[in-house]
Amino acid sequence: MRSAMAKHILVKTKAEAEKLKQRLAQGEDFARLARKYSQCPSRKKDGDLGKIFPGQLVKPIENIIFRKALLKVHGPVKTQFGFHLVVVYFRS
Template sequence: MPVAMARHILVKTEAEAAQLKKRLAAGEAFDVLARKHSLCASRKRGGDLGEVRPGQMVRAIDQIIFKKPLKTIHGPVKTQFGYHLVQVFYRD
């Protein structure tokens, strides 16, 4: 079964996610922004989701983790939890 390692930032609004994405593009550290802004419990680990397998995340996030290019900031992506920015480090 495939496995991947990813991190994310979860916020309430698309505008907030878009602003954070701009800050990331300008060179701010993902883990620092995740700790400060993310609503997910993963914020304590700088947004690190650890190793995930297909089906562990909601469908929209799963699609990014297992189908989109690596080491790119994807999003904002809307789910029932809010808006996500997702970065995938590797997948096997």
């Protein structure tokens, strides 16, 4: 079965997500920003979602995790939870 591993940062507004994406592009540490700003419990693990299988997450996030380029910051993508920045670091 396909699987992937990803990290994400979840915030309430698109503007906040855009600011964080700019900071990441300037070289700031994803894990540090996730711990400080993410609204998801995964913030305690530096934003790491662990091993992910199809059907576990909401569609917009799964589309990134299973279809987009590895090691690139994707987003902001909107879900019912807020706005996400996602980095996929492994896929099988």
